[in-house]
Amino acid sequence: MRKAVVLLSGGMDSAxxxxxxxxxxxxxxxxxxxxxxxxARELESAKAAAAxxxxxxxxxxxxxxxxxxxxxxxxxxxxPLDRKTDEMAEGIPVTYVPARNTIFLSFALAYAETLGAFxxxxxxxxxxxxGYPDCRAEFIESFERTANLATKAGxxxxxxxRIHAPLVSLGKADTxxxxxxxGVDYSLTWSCYVGSEKACGRCDSCRLRLAxxxxxxxxxxxxxx
Amino acid sequence: MRKAVVLLSGGMDSAxxxxxxxxxxxxxxxxxxxxxxxxARELESAKAAAAxxxxxxxxxxxxxxxxxxxxxxxxxxxxPLDRKTDEMAEGIPVTYVPARNTIFLSFALAYAETLGAFxxxxxxxxxxxxGYPDCRAEFIESFERTANLATKAGxxxxxxxRIHAPLVSLGKADTxxxxxxxGVDYSLTWSCYVGSEKACGRCDSCRLRLAxxxxxxxxxxxxxx
Numbered sequence: 001m002r003k004a005v006v007l008l009s010g011g012m013d014s015a016x017x018x019x020x021x022x023x024x025x026x027x028x029x030x031x032x033x034x035x036x037x038x039x040a041r042e043l044e045s046a047k048a049a050a051a052x053x054x055x056x057x058x059x060x061x062x063x064x065x066x067x068x069x070x071x072x073x074x075x076x077x078x079x080p081l082d083r084k085t086d087e088m089a090e091g092i093p094v095t096y097v098p099a100r101n102t103i104f105l106s107f108a109l110a111y112a113e114t115l116g117a118f119x120x121x122x123x124x125x126x127x128x129x130x131g132y133p134d135c136r137a138e139f140i141e142s143f144e145r146t147a148n149l150a151t152k153a154g155x156x157x158x159x160x161x162r163i164h165a166p167l168v169s170l171g172k173a174d175t176x177x178x179x180x181x182x183g184v185d186y187s188l189t190w191s192c193y194v195g196s197e198k199a200c201g202r203c204d205s206c207r208l209r210l211a212x213x214x215x216x217x218x219x220x221x222x223x224x225x
Numbered sequence: 226m227r228k229a230v231v232l233l234s235g236g237m238d239s240a241x242x243x244x245x246x247x248x249x250x251x252x253x254x255x256x257x258x259x260x261x262x263x264x265a266r267e268l269e270s271a272k273a274a275a276a277x278x279x280x281x282x283x284x285x286x287x288x289x290x291x292x293x294x295x296x297x298x299x300x301x302x303x304x305p306l307d308r309k310t311d312e313m314a315e316g317i318p319v320t321y322v323p324a325r326n327t328i329f330l331s332f333a334l335a336y337a338e339t340l341g342a343f344x345x346x347x348x349x350x351x352x353x354x355x356g357y358p359d360c361r362a363e364f365i366e367s368f369e370r371t372a373n374l375a376t377k378a379g380x381x382x383x384x385x386x387r388i389h390a391p392l393v394s395l396g397k398a399d400t401x402x403x404x405x406x407x408g409v410d411y412s413l414t415w416s417c418y419v420g421s422e423k424a425c426g427r428c429d430s431c432r433l434r435l436a437x438x439x440x441x442x443x444x445x446x447x448x449x450x
Contacts, residue, residue: 063288068332070339092377099335102375106331107293110324114295133380142374146367150327152317155358 001027003117004164005108008032008058010045012189012209013123013167016179018053020166021121023182028055029115031108035100036066036074039195048188057115061107071097072193079193081202085128085211088204092131095193095204101134102143105163109147118159120147121166128172128212130204140165172212180218187221198225226252228342229389230333233257233283235270237414237434238348238392241404243278245391246346248407253280254340256333260325261291261299264420273413282340286332296322297418304418306427310353310436313429317356320418320429326359327368330388334372343384345372346391353397353437355429365390397437405443412446423450 004026006018022028030053032046043060050058069075072094079095101124108120124135133139144163148154154161167175179186191209192199199206201224213220229251231243247253255278257271268285275283294300297319304320326349333345349360358364369388373379379386392400404411416434417424424431426449438445 059292061288061292063286065335067284067286068335068339070335092380096377097335098338098378099331099372099376102334102371103328103331106324106328109327110290110293110295110322113323114293133377134375136374139371139374142367142371146327146364146371147324149361149364149367150359151324152321152358153323155317 001025002119003027003029003115004119004121005029005031005112005115005117006121007104007108007123008046008049009123010042010049010190011123011205012179012186012191013125013175015049015184015186015189016175016182017121017123017166018049018055019179019182019184021164022053026119028053029111029117030055030058031111032058032060033104033107034060034062036064038073038079039190039193041195042190045188045190052185052188059111065097068098071095073097079203081200083204083207085207088130092133093204095130096132099134101139105143109151109161112161113151113153118153118161119164120161121164123167124165125167125170125175127170128208130208137165137168140168171215172208173215176212176216176218196225198223200225226250227344228252228254228340229344229346230254230256230337230340230342231346232329232333232348233271233274234348235267235274235415236348237404237411237416238350238400240274240409240411240414241400241407242346242348242391243274244404244407244409246389247278251344253278254336254342255280255283256336257283257285258329258332259285259287261289263298263304264415264418266420267415270413270415277410277413284336290322293323296320298322304428306425308429308432310432313355313433317358318429320355321357324359326364330368334376334386337386338376338378343378343386344389345386346389348392349390350392350395350400352395353433355433362390362393365393396440397433398440401437401441401443421450423448425450
């Protein structure tokens with residue numbers, strides 16, 4: 001069985017991506033990050049999602065991005081609330097975390113290399129998204145090229161490292177439809193940036209999620225404040 | 226004054242690279258990594274080198290690569306000793322740490338973005354080296370391209386992120402000569418992989434260092450076991 005490393009944040013996109021990888025026949029090795037995020041409770045969702053998907057391994061890497069800061073998710077900056085989708089489309093918001101997906105993919109690459117895996121799955125999308133540069137296809141393609149130059153696995157030519165981003169061109173509604181087909185339990189996922197007891201329903205991440213469920217004609221099983 | 230982020234391992238190459246960046250007029254922000262390496266004592270050398278160079282900041286990021294393993298530097302694998310330079314040139318040795326420079330550069334990228342810096346210096350070289358794929362110019366160039374696609378700093382076009390690798394085409398002897406010209410205090414640096422009280426003189430890293438000092442006609446100020 002081919003192994004794949006799947007970045008699992010605990011959110012709905014990464015859970016859907018993991019279900020797609022499983023459906024494609026991969027044995028799943030999840031990787032998650034405890035990086036000082038405001039909404040560290042997403043890690044509990046990541047663990048639940050990994051278990052629910054029958055992952056063969058789940059590695060949680062801890063480091064502290066609060067020493068770097070520069071983001072509403074890791075620094076003393078307020079998470080913006082109640083923004084409309086067209087506002088989200090204007091520029092890169094303060095919830096952007098500097099170089100986050102580059103860091104996450106780099107660790108996934110190390111994990112893949114040690115496992116002998118050549119496939120890494122990441123749940124980025126550039127349709128209904130928050131304007132983060134590291135969620136775009138051209139970033140993913142460039143990282144894939146770098147990965148093949150960076151590693152023993154890439155250089156020795158036993159296989160080509162591939163970064164799969166199956167949601168990159170899917171809107172949230174299509175992502176949710178695909179996930180529901182595959183039996184993803186969205187009650188186990190967590191999207192809210194604020195990280196309180198219940199999802200806020202007001203941050204960009206909650207709003208994109210709720211709009212996606214509405215457009216898919218489905219009910220979001222999460223409780224909102 | 227332009228800011229630069231400099232990867233500072235505590236070794237002689239990164240100390241020389243930092244001195245070059247300083248000589249080019251940058252204000253230095255050092256970054257080092259406590260990643261579960263066998264030779265964590267190199268971090269004391271990194272702190273000493275940062276102080277000696279007058280760095281304006283020094284960030285140490287801690288994470289544990291022992292959960293990933295796959296290297297003699299982070300796993301229960303012996304560090305090879307007494308290898309000749311031509312043996313080192315054959316293949317990628319067990320001291321290779323999966324995706325290490327990709328991870329390190331990703332954190333440096335995050336730090337640079339938060340500081341408003343567009344220049345990152347890394348002391349990789351591909352002349353007298355251990356065959357690590359992530360020390361080669363083509364990897365550095367590809368990472369630079371990825372960095373500009375990954376970040377707000379790169380995408381907003383206020384500047385181009387540059388990864389400087391001033392030693393990439395220099396042999397160890399030339400590196401040492403350049404460092405001595407710039408006043409680098411090599412007694413503050415640490416290269417040995419084994420991480421005992423004194424440098425072993427037998428691992429690849431010690432052997433490359435000693436051969437470099439000999440070829441430069443200089444005396445290595447470190448004590449060897």
